Amino acid sequence: MKNLNWVIVPFLLLAMQSGAKAQPAKAASVADAQAVQWASSCMTCHGTDGKVQGVGVQIDTTSAAGIQARLLSFKAGSLPSTIMGQLMKGYSEDEIKRIALQLAQSK
Amino acid sequence: MSLSRRTLLQASLGAALTAAPYITYAQGSQHIVIIGGGMAGATAAKYLKRFNPQLKVTLIEPNSALVMGALSNRVIHGSLTMSSISQNYDALVSKHQIKLINAYATEIDPEKRVVRMGKESIVYDRLIVAPGLDFNYEGIPGLTTPQAQALVPHAWTAGPQTAQLRSMLKEMRQGGVMAIHIPKAPYRCPPGPYERACLVADYLKNFNPKGKVIVYDSNPSIQAKKELFEAAWKSEFAGIVEYVPNAEIERVDAATGMLELQLHGKQKVDVLNVIPPQRAGSIAQRTGLANVANRWCGVDFLTYESTQIKNIHVLGDSIASAPGMPKSGHMANQEAKVCAAAIAALSLGQPVQVNPIMTNTCYSFFSASKSAHVAAVFRYDATKKVMAPTAGAGGLSAAPTVAEGVYAMSWATNIMYDTLG
Numbered sequence: 001m002k003n004l005n006w007v008i009v010p011f012l013l014l015a016m017q018s019g020a021k022a023q024p025a026k027a028a029s030v031a032d033a034q035a036v037q038w039a040s041s042c043m044t045c046h047g048t049d050g051k052v053q054g055v056g057v058q059i060d061t062t063s064a065a066g067i068q069a070r071l072l073s074f075k076a077g078s079l080p081s082t083i084m085g086q087l088m089k090g091y092s093e094d095e096i097k098r099i100a101l102q103l104a105q106s107k
Numbered sequence: 108m109s110l111s112r113r114t115l116l117q118a119s120l121g122a123a124l125t126a127a128p129y130i131t132y133a134q135g136s137q138h139i140v141i142i143g144g145g146m147a148g149a150t151a152a153k154y155l156k157r158f159n160p161q162l163k164v165t166l167i168e169p170n171s172a173l174v175m176g177a178l179s180n181r182v183i184h185g186s187l188t189m190s191s192i193s194q195n196y197d198a199l200v201s202k203h204q205i206k207l208i209n210a211y212a213t214e215i216d217p218e219k220r221v222v223r224m225g226k227e228s229i230v231y232d233r234l235i236v237a238p239g240l241d242f243n244y245e246g247i248p249g250l251t252t253p254q255a256q257a258l259v260p261h262a263w264t265a266g267p268q269t270a271q272l273r274s275m276l277k278e279m280r281q282g283g284v285m286a287i288h289i290p291k292a293p294y295r296c297p298p299g300p301y302e303r304a305c306l307v308a309d310y311l312k313n314f315n316p317k318g319k320v321i322v323y324d325s326n327p328s329i330q331a332k333k334e335l336f337e338a339a340w341k342s343e344f345a346g347i348v349e350y351v352p353n354a355e356i357e358r359v360d361a362a363t364g365m366l367e368l369q370l371h372g373k374q375k376v377d378v379l380n381v382i383p384p385q386r387a388g389s390i391a392q393r394t395g396l397a398n399v400a401n402r403w404c405g406v407d408f409l410t411y412e413s414t415q416i417k418n419i420h421v422l423g424d425s426i427a428s429a430p431g432m433p434k435s436g437h438m439a440n441q442e443a444k445v446c447a448a449a450i451a452a453l454s455l456g457q458p459v460q461v462n463p464i465m466t467n468t469c470y471s472f473f474s475a476s477k478s479a480h481v482a483a484v485f486r487y488d489a490t491k492k493v494m495a496p497t498a499g500a501g502g503l504s505a506a507p508t509v510a511e512g513v514y515a516m517s518w519a520t521n522i523m524y525d526t527l528g
Binding site: 033034036037038040041043044045046047048052053054055056057082083086087088089090091095 | 153154158437440441444445448452457460461462463464465466468480482483484486497499500501502504510511513514516517518520521522524525528
C-alpha cells in the first residue's frame with residue numbers, strides 16, 4: 001500500500017489531456033440527468049446498460065417509442081406481468097417517456 | 108486530496124491553461140473513498156465511474172468476495188453452495204478502474220478527511236461509508252461473549268456463519284428442533300427470517316421428517332409477505348413450522364441450547380439461531396454518524412450525505428431508513444445510484460437532481476424451486492424530506508410459483524452483475 005496517495009504529476013497530465021476533450025461525463029452530461037437516475041433503477045434486474053445476464057428479461061432498446069409503449073401496457077395492465085405492472089403504476093406517463101428515451105440510448 | 112494539494116492543482120491548471128472550465132474539471136476529478144464493498148458500496152463505486160469517469164474512486168474492503176445475503180438461506184437449505192453466492196471484485200478493478208484496497212478501515216478523521224486502515228491512511232474529498240450492520244448482543248444475557256456467540260450463529264451476514272448454520276442443521280439429530288429468533292424491527296431483510304423458516308422446513312420434510320422449526324418473533328406479527336408465509340406454514344409445512352409472536356428473549360444458555368423467553372417460558376433446542384438486534388456498522392458508530400436513536404445514520408435522501416458530518420455519505424443497512432423502506436440489497440443498490448449521481452453532479456458543478464425514484468423487488472424462496480415477490484416504488488417527498496412509498500404501486504405475489512423461482516435467480520444474477528460486473 002505504498003501508492004495510496006496519487007502522485008500529482010501524472011494526475012495533472014491526465015487532467016490536462018482529458019480536459020482538452022469536450023464534456024467529461026457520459027451520463028452526467030446528458031440533458032435529462034433526472035431520467036438517467038430513474039433509468040439506472042431498471043438495471044438492477046435488467047443488467048447494466050440493459051445487457052441482461054442469464055435467463056433475465058432483455059430490454060429491447062432499439063426504439064424509445066417501443067420501450068415506452070411496452071411500459072405503458074404494463075402500467076395499464078394490458079400486458080401481463082408479475083412485477084412490471086406493479087412497478088409501472090408508480091410512474092407517470094411523462095416519467096415513463098423520459099425513462100424510455102434513456103433506455104434507448106443504452107449501448 | 109488534501110486542501111493544499113487541491114489548491115496547488117487548481118493553481119497549476121489555472122496558470123497553465125488560464126480558463127475557468129479547467130478549474131471545474133479539477134473539481135470533477137475528486138477522490139471518492141468508499142468504506143465497504145457490499146451491495147451499497149460496490150454499486151456506488153461502479154456508478155460513480157459511470158456518472159463521472161474523471162472521479163478517482165477507491166474501495167476499501169477487507170474480504171476478497173461479496174457473499175450475497177439474498178440467496179444465503181438457500182445455502183442453509185442445501186440447494187446452493189457458498190461459492191455460487193459469492194463474487195470477487197476483479198471486474199470493478201479491471202473494467203471500471205476502481206482502486207481496491209484489501210483492508211479494514213479502522214478510523215475516520217472527518218477534519219483531516221482521512222481514513223485510517225491500521226497504520227496506513229488515505230485522504231478523500233468525499234467519503235461514502237457503507238459498512239453494513241453491527242450486531243448488538245448487549246440486551247441478550249448469555250450471548251455477550253464471543254465464545255457463546257460462536258455456538259449460536261446469527262448467519263445474518265452471509266459468510267462463514269451461513270456455512271456453520273448449514274452444518275448444524277445437517278447434523279441435527281432426527282426429530283430435533285431448530286429455533287430461529289427474530290429481533291424487533293427494523294432489522295436487515297424483513298422477510299428473511301420467515302423465508303429461512305420455510306427453507307429449513309423444506310429441508311426437514313425431505314431429510315429429517317420428524318424435525319421441527321420454531322420461529323420466535325420479538326415482533327407482534329410477521330413483518331413481510333405475511334399472508335404467503337402463513338399460508339405455507341398452514342399447508343405444506345403444517346406440523347413442521349411453529350410461529351410464536353411477541354417472543355422477546357430473557358436469556359440464552361448457548362452451551363445447552365436453552366432459550367428463555369419473556370412471556371413463553373423456556374425451550375431447549377438442538378440448533379439455536381438467534382438474530383440479534385442491529386445497528387449501523389461500528390465505524391459509523393465510532394465516527395458519530397449514528398445520530399438517529401443512537402443507532403442509525405441520518406442522511407439527506409437526495410445525496411445520502413450524513414446529516415451529522417459534511418462530505419461523508421452513508422449507504423445501505425446503516426442508514427435510518429424512511430418508514431416503509433426495507434433494509435435490503437436491492438434498496439442498497441438503488442440508493443447507491445442516487446448517491447453516485449449526486450456526487451458526480453456535485454463534482455461537476457451541476458445541480459443535484461431533486462426527484463429521485465427507486466424501486467424495491469424482493470423475492471423469498473419457499474423451496475428450492477418456488478419463490479414469491481414483494482415490490483414497491485419509492486419517490487422523494489419534498490415536504491417530509493424522505494423517500495416514501497408510491498400509493499397504488501407495488502404489490503405481492505398471489506402465491507409462490509416455479510416461474511417466480513426462475514425470475515428470482517435471474518434477479519440475483521443481474522443485481523450481482525449490476526453491482527460488481
